[in-house]
Amino acid sequence: MKEELLNSIERKLYNPMEEKLNIVMGENPRFEKIKRKRNQVKMACVNCQRSCKKCANVRPCSRCIQKGIANTCFDIERKPRRAGIKRGPYKKRRNWKLEILALVCTQLLEHEENII
Secondary structure: OHHHHHHHHHHHHOOHHHHHHHHHHOOOHHHOOOOOOOOOOOOOOHHHHHHOOOOOOOOOOHHHHHHOOHHHOOOOOOOOOOOOOOOOOHHHHHHHHHHHHHHHHHHHHHHHHHHO
């Protein structure tokens, strides 16, 4: 009886895409903790924004209608995003690695030409 219950639960939870991902990724430990990126709402009404809740693009949104505050459901202009923020030295490191790689490649090519 327990096994039948477990089998029925497993069948309900079966996801063919997940199986394909497991086959492609194999037993690689890098892929064990993959988290899906959650969809963020582009524009939320004032009430949903204050409550940090999901909001539909329709006004009044379903959450405000449900709470009985549809008359206060509107959008406000958000702060503009600052442009040109430095995010660390990773770009410099990447350029440095590319320069070393280019140097090694040219040396290998020169070495091959000398052999031939």
